[in-house]
Amino acid sequence: MLEVKDLRVSYGQSEVIHGIDFVTAKDETLAIMGRNGMGKTTLFKSLIGILPGSSGSIVLDGREVGNLPSHERVAAGLAYVPQGRMIFPNLTVMENIESGLETLKTSKVPDEIFDLFPVLREMRKRKGGNLSGGQQQQLAIARALVSEPKVLLLDEPTEGIQPSIIKDIAHTLNEIRRMKKIAIVVSEQVLSFTMAIADRLAVIEKGKIIHEEEGKSANQEKIASYLAV
Amino acid sequence: MGGFSAQDLTAIFVMQGFAGLSFFSVLLLMALGLAIIYGQMRVINMAHGEFMVIGAYATYLLTSALRHLPGGLDVSVFLAIPVAFLAAFVVGYFIEWLLIRHLYHRPLDTLLATWGLALIMQQGFRSAFGAREVSVPVPDWLRGSYRPTMMIDIPLNGLAIMLLTVLVTVAVWWFLYRSRWGLRVRCTTANREMSGAVGINTKRVDRMTFAIGCGIAGIAGAAFTTISSTGPTSGSLYIVDTFLVVVFGGAGSLVGTIASAFSIAQAQSIMEFFMGGSMAKVLTLLTVIGILLLRPEGLVASKVRR
Numbered sequence A: 001m002l003e004v005k006d007l008r009v010s011y012g013q014s015e016v017i018h019g020i021d022f023v024t025a026k027d028e029t030l031a032i033m034g035r036n037g038m039g040k041t042t043l044f045k046s047l048i049g050i051l052p053g054s055s056g057s058i059v060l061d062g063r064e065v066g067n068l069p070s071h072e073r074v075a076a077g078l079a080y081v082p083q084g085r086m087i088f089p090n091l092t093v094m095e096n097i098e099s100g101l102e103t104l105k106t107s108k109v110p111d112e113i114f115d116l117f118p119v120l121r122e123m124r125k126r127k128g129g130n131l132s133g134g135q136q137q138q139l140a141i142a143r144a145l146v147s148e149p150k151v152l153l154l155d156e157p158t159e160g161i162q163p164s165i166i167k168d169i170a171h172t173l174n175e176i177r178r179m180k181k182i183a184i185v186v187s188e189q190v191l192s193f194t195m196a197i198a199d200r201l202a203v204i205e206k207g208k209i210i211h212e213e214e215g216k217s218a219n220q221e222k223i224a225s226y227l228a229v
Numbered sequence B: 001m002g003g004f005s006a007q008d009l010t011a012i013f014v015m016q017g018f019a020g021l022s023f024f025s026v027l028l029l030m031a032l033g034l035a036i037i038y039g040q041m042r043v044i045n046m047a048h049g050e051f052m053v054i055g056a057y058a059t060y061l062l063t064s065a066l067r068h069l070p071g072g073l074d075v076s077v078f079l080a081i082p083v084a085f086l087a088a089f090v091v092g093y094f095i096e097w098l099l100i101r102h103l104y105h106r107p108l109d110t111l112l113a114t115w116g117l118a119l120i121m122q123q124g125f126r127s128a129f130g131a132r133e134v135s136v137p138v139p140d141w142l143r144g145s146y147r148p149t150m151m152i153d154i155p156l157n158g159l160a161i162m163l164l165t166v167l168v169t170v171a172v173w174w175f176l177y178r179s180r181w182g183l184r185v186r187c188t189t190a191n192r193e194m195s196g197a198v199g200i201n202t203k204r205v206d207r208m209t210f211a212i213g214c215g216i217a218g219i220a221g222a223a224f225t226t227i228s229s230t231g232p233t234s235g236s237l238y239i240v241d242t243f244l245v246v247v248f249g250g251a252g253s254l255v256g257t258i259a260s261a262f263s264i265a266q267a268q269s270i271m272e273f274f275m276g277g278s279m280a281k282v283l284t285l286l287t288v289i290g291i292l293l294l295r296p297e298g299l300v301a302s303k304v305r306r
Ligand SMILES: Nc1ncnc2c1ncn2[C@@H]1O[C@H](COP(=O)(O)OP(=O)(O)O)[C@@H](O)[C@H]1O
Pocket: A011, A016, A034, A035, A036, A037, A038, A039, A040, A041, A042, A043
């Protein structure tokens, strides 16, 4: 579904992503694990088109999207939940979700979103900025999901979120995959969360993928050693 | 304030207050457009006054074309608003495409470029319409005045402008807070990168927003023709006050812009009577600076956590 080949990304003169390749299939969750500063956010920003890639290709469902602006990538089927959530704080919860409908014909938020995130229904008239961290994360996922993506990108969704809520998020992501059969690419540092959702794990270090294995049989100690500071 | 009786003072306050309301109306219409543009793109449009003049000349042309037809003047009053809006909108749309979009993220350059644009437009007006001011005839029913007491005299055209301003303000509010376009505008204002990443075509939103801001200035121009005559540099007289309103109100807040336009227009108009125009301006400016020192975000600052 998503095929990334030899992707390179730089900030000015300094290259941060040094040629990354990976593939995700439909109905598969790929976790990209790595410590702080290893290039996860940079990778995700270039996938969604916030940062330009300096070379390489990003093919979504058979179509090259690497040179499209962000909004056209969303229209092509990418959706993005950024690190730190980045909801629109002054907009209501409902308006935040509606902003994700931009690439669709409809302007009505589907009910299934509120079945997935009941708390958002209760809070739909509140301003996004007044929600708790966990609620904002649900909001950011809802906003991404209403665009009916083929590939959902999540950058460190557990960052700064209470352990009990982290479990809920894992459950929700599995539920989304079961319902929608989409591909999910998630970056993480929390191994227990990843083990609960991922079919495949890849380890990123200094802008390169240095290790990859199947999720169920993954050697957790080995991955943990990559994540240790 | 020696020499004035209590009754005199009341009459002065009411009449100057009302003159202030016409000024407030034009100022608010100007400021709405400028605030939308500034809030969305952080572009300080020095040519905003010239877009007002486009609206004024459009009104003049329309009226000149229609005035000799029977009832033409009555029709043109109502037609002037959409025509003035459209004229300024179209020019704004084109200017965004030609100039502004290349200068985002370079506030100083936009400042200079739009200032240059203002000069070019002024020269354009001079070549097209001549240096002499033109005035737009007003239909008879707008010419009278309303006299609640012997001493108070309120011109009807002022009342009409007030009404127009209320309508436009409500329309702007609806557009920003209830329409799909408004949602896009508010998203882009809040976070441009993220708006793109949820699927919003932010460049299209920019162009549309700039054009609509200019269009509202065009409506201000149509209103302006009923209180004053129009010359090539009429716009530049308003631009400073308009900026004052936007900064004082807290950019990006509709309520703040309204409150700020009201207080600045009223303060100037009433003080003008007692101490003359320039002194009133100086005093207003000093007060605004003083308040901004205490509240740097303007009158109405957003209260949400970031
Ligand atoms: N805006 C930026 N300008 C320059 N360098 C940056 C910028 N953002 C991140 N970096 C650098 O890029 C590298 C990867 O950062 P990032 O992608 O944020 O990592 P991660 O998300 O894995 O923590 C780090 O070395 C960081 O210092």
